[in-house]
Amino acid sequence: MYQLYYYPLNASMAPHFILEELNIDFELVKVDKDNNAQKSQDYLALNPAGRIPTLVQNNSVIFESPAICIHLAETHPHAQLIPQIGHKDRALVRQAKLDASCRVQVPVG
Numbered sequence: 001m002y003q004l005y006y007y008p009l010n011a012s013m014a015p016h017f018i019l020e021e022l023n024i025d026f027e028l029v030k031v032d033k034d035n036n037a038q039k040s041q042d043y044l045a046l047n048p049a050g051r052i053p054t055l056v057q058n059n060s061v062i063f064e065s066p067a068i069c070i071h072l073a074e075t076h077p078h079a080q081l082i083p084q085i086g087h088k089d090r091a092l093v094r095q096a097k098l099d100a101s102c103r104v105q106v107p108v109g
């Protein structure tokens with residue numbers, strides 16, 4: 001089962017939407033950003049960048065929301081959330097996700 005370490009209305013939203021869209025089992029683990037829990041030793045052991053979100057599945061840990069989204073899309077191909085390798089539109093999916101991460105998320109913090 002997946003665990004998404006998240007904080008509401010922030011960079012976690014895109015991975016959260018994708019988990020919902022995939023209709024798969026996942027657990028939301030709220031990181032208490034108000035008390036700087038993203039810089040705690042336990043969280044830094046998962047995500048040395050000390051930022052939210054982080055996706056955990058068994059022993060696999062992924063952070064950076066675009067990487068999480070693309071990983072989820074690639075590992076659930078039946079959902080058709082990303083075009084196949086080599087398709088011209090595949091780069092546009094990455095472009096949109098990275099643009100959102102670099103430009104849209106920054107103002108919301």
Ligand SMILES: N[C@@H](CCC(=O)N[C@@H](CS)C(=O)NCC(=O)O)C(=O)O
Nearest residue numbers: 007010011051052053064065101109
């Ligand atoms: N590029 C990262 C940005 C993550 C990010 O900035 N998260 C914020 C929103 S919750 C955060 O962790 N801020 C707290 C901090 O930087 O200490 C991503 O897309 O995952």
